[in-house]
Amino acid sequence: QSSVTLFGIVDTAFGYVDNANAAGDSVYGLSTSGNATSRLGFRGVEDLGGGLKAGFWLEGEIFGDDGNSKGFNFQRRSTVSLAGGFGEVRLGRDLTPGFSKFISYDLFGQVGIGQFMGWSNWYGTSGDANGIRSSNMISYYTPNFSGFTAGLGYGFDEQTSGKAGRYVGGYVAYENGPLGVVVSYDQRNLAADVDRNALTVAGSYNLNVVKLNAIVQQTKDDVPGASDRKVNAYALGASAPIGAGEVKAQYALYDQKAIDSKAHQISLGYVHNLSKRTALYGTVAYLKNKDASNLGLAARNLSTGGPGAGENQTGVQLGIRHSF
Template identity: 40%
Template sequence: MKKSLIALAVLAAAGSASAQSSVTLFGVVDATLAFGRGSVSNKTQLTNSGYNSSRLGFRGVEDLGGGMSASFWLEAGLANDDGQGAGTNANNQATGAGAAVAGRQGLTFNRRSTVSLSGGWGEMRLGRDFSPQFWNLTVFDPFGTNGVGTTQTLNSIITGVTAVRASNSIGYFLPANIGGFYGQAQYYLGENNSGAATSSDGKGYGIRVGYAAGPLNVAGAFSRTKYAAGNVHQNNIGGQYDFGVAKLQAHLSRDKNGAVTGKGWLIGGLFPIGAGEIRAAYSRYRTDAVVTEPTAKKFALGYVHNLSKRTALYTTYARVSNSGGSASFLNGAGGAANTSSTGYDFGIRHAF
């Protein structure tokens, strides 16, 4: 992704060396023509983020000397098909004054809004960020949890608000270059007043550790978020191996929301071909919410053709089969439980 750097004149005016600081403007605009077919109704729409999530962001860094640096990252999701912004969640809860999903008429920095301090000891990061428990689902998904091909271990997940991101978080990241090992820990707050049964709602933590060296990359994560109605646990492990002619990926997940347990897995791969790449995955997610154990199984196949380093055309086909009372449908289609649904994506992605 080509990045535009803008020198910070403010620091120069304050007597600091402007060359030591920079701000980067970056983004993705991804338009998708999406078709969904179900047993009850079909849907055709121009939507977004079929390959990469559409976004607009700003990030900056200041060299503090002695190996230390300070940085910020503000990243807003956007719906370029209609010009609206994306919603966010203020307190990691589905209800309450701070849980209102806002921003559909304007940009919110819902994807990430953090400030960091880094050094040889690692990075301390504060603000809204991806949760550690999400990373294995997206990194080890050939479709990167975007578009109709998104792994069913995320589409059917039962863990709620903190499945992908957490607000009010304090995170720590291990330093780079420690023999291939990497990891992060995150603690997040629900910010409720004390004295009520729900005072701990939205409070939780996540930890992820991994190892990446040569063609191998493996990682595991576990987390817990507190709610008076029942705590939420999200745990997974994933990995990939790059054979050169193909990159194989897989992950396993085991989640819990109160008394309900969900289990899932994915296996898939990325296969480079000329200026493009074939993507394929099979994923499954099952819960014990009822005795019939609702289960969704998805097969997805796609192709990405790179016109340049920043611009790509793509297409994806996916089909999900439901059983045991499951009712998962693709691209807005409608259907009855225990039936199947088919989806298609055709799109263009431009990054800057």
């Protein structure tokens, strides 16, 4: 009698990362979300007539390795929305409009050790400063006009003074046939008077045998009375179907201007589909930090840090993804 769709993914992987800290120790165990983010959600759409639809979406992350030891919530997405010929308006916590498009332009889908790490909490920031999601957001998505789409979001700061936490951003995309191009601009007010601005451009072209993807992103923190903190990040990838599977290779560069240091990342992955819903996968990633750069690979729920300034790190994930 209910109109709810219950859905989710459990993706758990054996993971290994060498140089997982500055002492050079390695770590291995179970990590989560190596190929797709583990999740549990409830969503539904109601037809209101006249082309109008109401919908809700509640989705939280699953940590299959420890059973969500920090508790379950709906911080992946919790929205109520109205959609029609005019597009869709959503209220609540959600992906920022731009990020929601870019996920498919990263060959590793913004998860696991192979992922492009441009959306990170650069320079000691935390939480939504990474630009991936916003709470207290009103967002608008246009209909699809022959491949053109756009989205806009405004996340309220809810402060009595100042505007720490405020988000505003949007994207424009053209996706038609083999070609896809997205441009987004996002701004978030970090604590105090620090603004973070991110300009991201991504494109993909499907040559049938091989699909090529690229991301170019500049993240810039405006810090009053100090020089800007800038990160220029780049990704270039290629994927190809092989039987029931897919191979993929991606190169990423993180040019951390504020510390005048670069990091290079090479990621190789193979996904073997057992069915539409279930896949086995393996990923290898190598991260080469230069000068003061101390980035680390992102193996979810496997506690790893940077390998130390200028040190390298290699990681492996072998896992299973099951959707329901």
